[in-house]
Amino acid sequence: PSKINLKDYKKTSFDVETVNLDIKLFEEYAQVNSTLEMLRQTEGDLVLFGEELELLTIQMNGHQLDKEDYQQEAGTLTIANAPDEVTLDIQVRICPQTNTALEGLYMAGSGDDTMFVTQCEPEGFRKITFYPDRPDVLAIFTTRLEADKRYATLLANGNLVEAGDVVDEPNRHYAIWHDPTNKPSYLFACVVADLDVLTDSYTTSEGREVTLELYAKSADIDKCDVGMQALKDAMEWDEVNYGRAYDLDRYMIVAVSQFNMGAMENKGLNIFNTACVLSSPETTTDARSFSVKAIIAHEYFHNWTGNRITCRDWFQLCLKEGFTVYRDQSFSADQQSSAVQRIDDVATLRAHQFSEDAGPLAHPVRPESFVEINNFYTTTVYEKGAEIVRMIANTLGLDDFRKGTDEYFRRYDGQAVTVEDFLSALSITDNKIENFIDWYRQPGTPVVSGHQSYDSTAQTLTITLSQQTRHVSGFDAPKPLPIPVATALFDKNSGGIVAERMLLLDQATQTFVFENITSEPVVSLLRDFSAPVQLNYDYQDEDLAFLLKYETNGFNRWQVTQMLVNRILLQGQSSKSSPDIYLQALSQALPVLASDDAMLAARLLDIPSAQELASAIQKDYDPELVKMQRESLYQQVADTFKDQWSELYKQLPIDAYEDSAEARGKRALRNVILDMALTADVNDAAEWAEQQYNHASCMTERFGALKAMVNHQVANADNYLQDFYQRFQADDLVIDLWFSVQASANNVSVDVIESLLMHEDFDWNTPNRVRSVVGAFSAQPTVLWTQDGLDMYTGVIKKLDDANPVLASRLLQVLARWNTLVEPRRQMAHDSLLDLQKNVTSKHVMESLDSVLNA
Numbered sequence: 001p002s003k004i005n006l007k008d009y010k011k012t013s014f015d016v017e018t019v020n021l022d023i024k025l026f027e028e029y030a031q032v033n034s035t036l037e038m039l040r041q042t043e044g045d046l047v048l049f050g051e052e053l054e055l056l057t058i059q060m061n062g063h064q065l066d067k068e069d070y071q072q073e074a075g076t077l078t079i080a081n082a083p084d085e086v087t088l089d090i091q092v093r094i095c096p097q098t099n100t101a102l103e104g105l106y107m108a109g110s111g112d113d114t115m116f117v118t119q120c121e122p123e124g125f126r127k128i129t130f131y132p133d134r135p136d137v138l139a140i141f142t143t144r145l146e147a148d149k150r151y152a153t154l155l156a157n158g159n160l161v162e163a164g165d166v167v168d169e170p171n172r173h174y175a176i177w178h179d180p181t182n183k184p185s186y187l188f189a190c191v192v193a194d195l196d197v198l199t200d201s202y203t204t205s206e207g208r209e210v211t212l213e214l215y216a217k218s219a220d221i222d223k224c225d226v227g228m229q230a231l232k233d234a235m236e237w238d239e240v241n242y243g244r245a246y247d248l249d250r251y252m253i254v255a256v257s258q259f260n261m262g263a264m265e266n267k268g269l270n271i272f273n274t275a276c277v278l279s280s281p282e283t284t285t286d287a288r289s290f291s292v293k294a295i296i297a298h299e300y301f302h303n304w305t306g307n308r309i310t311c312r313d314w315f316q317l318c319l320k321e322g323f324t325v326y327r328d329q330s331f332s333a334d335q336q337s338s339a340v341q342r343i344d345d346v347a348t349l350r351a352h353q354f355s356e357d358a359g360p361l362a363h364p365v366r367p368e369s370f371v372e373i374n375n376f377y378t379t380t381v382y383e384k385g386a387e388i389v390r391m392i393a394n395t396l397g398l399d400d401f402r403k404g405t406d407e408y409f410r411r412y413d414g415q416a417v418t419v420e421d422f423l424s425a426l427s428i429t430d431n432k433i434e435n436f437i438d439w440y441r442q443p444g445t446p447v448v449s450g451h452q453s454y455d456s457t458a459q460t461l462t463i464t465l466s467q468q469t470r471h472v473s474g475f476d477a478p479k480p481l482p483i484p485v486a487t488a489l490f491d492k493n494s495g496g497i498v499a500e501r502m503l504l505l506d507q508a509t510q511t512f513v514f515e516n517i518t519s520e521p522v523v524s525l526l527r528d529f530s531a532p533v534q535l536n537y538d539y540q541d542e543d544l545a546f547l548l549k550y551e552t553n554g555f556n557r558w559q560v561t562q563m564l565v566n567r568i569l570l571q572g573q574s575s576k577s578s579p580d581i582y583l584q585a586l587s588q589a590l591p592v593l594a595s596d597d598a599m600l601a602a603r604l605l606d607i608p609s610a611q612e613l614a615s616a617i618q619k620d621y622d623p624e625l626v627k628m629q630r631e632s633l634y635q636q637v638a639d640t641f642k643d644q645w646s647e648l649y650k651q652l653p654i655d656a657y658e659d660s661a662e663a664r665g666k667r668a669l670r671n672v673i674l675d676m677a678l679t680a681d682v683n684d685a686a687e688w689a690e691q692q693y694n695h696a697s698c699m700t701e702r703f704g705a706l707k708a709m710v711n712h713q714v715a716n717a718d719n720y721l722q723d724f725y726q727r728f729q730a731d732d733l734v735i736d737l738w739f740s741v742q743a744s745a746n747n748v749s750v751d752v753i754e755s756l757l758m759h760e761d762f763d764w765n766t767p768n769r770v771r772s773v774v775g776a777f778s779a780q781p782t783v784l785w786t787q788d789g790l791d792m793y794t795g796v797i798k799k800l801d802d803a804n805p806v807l808a809s810r811l812l813q814v815l816a817r818w819n820t821l822v823e824p825r826r827q828m829a830h831d832s833l834l835d836l837q838k839n840v841t842s843k844h845v846m847e848s849l850d851s852v853l854n855a
């Protein structure tokens with residue numbers, strides 16, 4: 001398969017003005033008739049994309065085209081010498097019933113419980129009909145859907161124009177939808193199903209009364225209230241914070257159980273993975289419920305950042321995703337402690353994006369070439385993309401950032417644009433912002449190193465910072481980037497802040513001088529994680545312990561504990577820090593925090609994940625050793641506070657369920673303490689777990705107890721696993737939890753995974769279920785990187801390669817860091833990957849595998 005390059009971008013020869021789609025669904029296939037009104041905009045052939053379509057007929061301006069009138073090859077249909085104004089009538093047949101890739105139009109569910117849904121981003125529309133399926137072709141869509149009446153719900157983008165019975169076919173009905181907004185084909189959607197609906201309304205700041213509809217299976221309709229409330233909160237938030245109001249009279253969300261990713265922002269008709277929209281206290285953990293709200297907000301925010309202003313080409317994916325993730329993170333930070341939000345976002349970035357940037361899949365936030373764009377829905381594009389927008393927002397300050405975004409919406413509404421356009425709008429108050437373009441072009445995580453020197457005579461503190469980014473092969477030598485380093489100086493005696501500044505490091509090495517500093521301070525750098533970099537400052541452990549005590553902002557305190565932990569755990573470092581200072585600092589911080597901000601206290605007890613620790617290791621990574629070191633430090637923490645767990649646990653009794661930040665914090669901390677108590681072998685801790693399970697007021701408590709019992713292999717764990725299964729057998733999302741708790745158990749083995757894959761409830765066609773077992777297992781490096789683990793894991797990839805290549809390729813990307821492993825694991829992994837290469841055919845998996853093997 002060939003590479004597509006950003007530098008080769010060319011406009012299409014023809015634009016589409018209007019599209020009329022007529023989709024008729026039958027038992028075994030679907031018939032799709034389309035009429036495209038097209039106008040020439042530049043010289044050249046008329047090119048349509050089409051995959052897995054059976055072409056029945058094609059007419060141009062009323063004349064039937066014969067095979068010699070067009071050329072069909074490798075996913076394209078080309079008409080040479082077309083006139084400047086063209087009406088194309090195309091009839092194709094497709095088979096949604098056998099579409100396991102979940103792209104285009106597919107049937108979800110099984111037996112009597114089926115529905116038809118679409119997923120068109122990035123290139124699924126070409127599996128529905130022939131079309132210039134690119135994001136820079138914007139058109140007005142009218143869609144007629146026709147199906148058997150047992151599919152009572154017929155939905156498409158826009159407004160419902162007409163609905164009724166099909167003449168002479170008493171069992172069939174139809175609906176016609178018209179979307180008045182110009183949109184690219186990737187935002188097309190339709191749903192043909194039998195669903196219940198939760199209805200509400202929202203009046204926009206412009207006075208538009210919007211009908212809000214959330215569609216789900218009847219058994220799930222009582223789990224839609226959280227999502228509906230989140231939608232209304234997001235609509236209001238976007239008006240207040242960005243001046244953006246919704247623009248149609250109807251906003252629909254549909255919950256689908258078989259879905260490749262989280263959710264999709266189709267214009268006016270979002271389609272959601274059930275896991276990302278359904279929520280109830282009895283069945284959904286707090287963490288999941290919180291992410292439901294964030295994802296609802298994310299997809300809603302796309303209406304402006306993605307839909308009204310879209311991407312010129314798929315290289316610009318970060319234009320919509322980076323900005324929208326930044327917007328959803330800001331929304332979530334307003335719904336809970338902003339420190340905890342930042343902690344969670346940074347922890348995700350460090351565990352996943354830093355590791356991507358450090359390995360063979362490293363790519364710029366705006367890639368320059370790809371074979372399969374589905375492989376670039378990555379944490380680099382999304383999360384690092386969001387960090388760039390955050391750096392710009394912080395550099396500009398709230399007011400100027402808002403002026404910049406207002407300008408962006410004013411200038412580019414209704415257009416398909418580039419990252420350069422985005423930066424140019426944001427630069428209206430400060431043209432230095434355009435320098436951030438290098439962040440989009442350069443892969444690799446910059447390392448910022450630094451030290452300080454204090455001159456007591458001059459009363460100056462000089463901080464020297466330098467930056468270095470690894471040279472990723474295939475890219476230009478790295479340049480210095482503009483790195484905002486939020487800095488505060490703390491007085492060693494009082495613990496108070498004596499100076500605070502945002503330093504802009506934009507050269508290889510720079511010095512920053514602070515005047516009138518009367519004694520040598522402790523410096524706090526990169527506060528609130530002001531840039532996505534690794535920090536290597538010349539700290540003494542005592543400085544970090546000091547900062548843990550005096551830092552004012554919760555995020556910074558957490559960052560300091562993470563630095564201390566990293567120093568203790570980092571492999572290969574000759575003079576490892578002793579855990580004493582860390583444990584002492586924790587013992588000072590914990591009691592206060594537990595009563596003030598329980599969620600933050602829970603996060604302070606975090607030890608970086610094995611993936612995050614592994615991402616810092618370039619050579620001879622030994623999963624057993626890292627696991628052992630993590631566990632031994634965890635054990636030390638648990639033992640140090642052994643006498644306090646009981647008291648702390650009792651201070652957090654099970655209350656009636658409440659969905660407030662405070663209540664969620666208490667539940668999170670209770671689960672952490674329960675696990676600590678079991679680790680420290682506190683008397684009765686197993687009983688607390690059983691009590692918590694039996695008297696749980698919600699899933700966070702019940703699942704927290706179950707997870708702790710399973711991980712610590714308490715005597716009754718199997719009985720509770722069985723009880724959990726029986727209680728929730730009918731609820732797929734809870735059964736996903738049941739699978740995942742076993743697949744991610746401390747003592748999991750390949751045999752356990754294999755028996756889960758054989759379980760009667762396991763389903764290869766439901767990505768949520770596959771992820772609940774295989775995805776959970778992939779976070780277990782000590783078992784994954786064994787011969788049996790690799791055989792099993794690569795076997796899964798082989799199996800999915802043809803059926804669902806998007807999912808297969810994402811699972812494969814977990815193996816990217818094989819080259820850092822210690823022998824013999826490294827060789828074993830290399831052999832497994834070479835063997836896999838002989839057995840896969842999808843361009844998705846082949847492209848990922850090529851990169852992974854070129855490590």
Ligand code: HT7
Pocket residue numbers: 119121122259260261262263264265298299302321377
């Ligand atoms: N824009 C969407 C990304 C996406 C996707 C979603 C569901 C299924 C397949 C998909 N391919 C790409 C989701 C988002 O980022 O908002």
Ligand code: ZN
Pocket residue numbers: 298302320321324
């Ligand atoms: Zn998105």
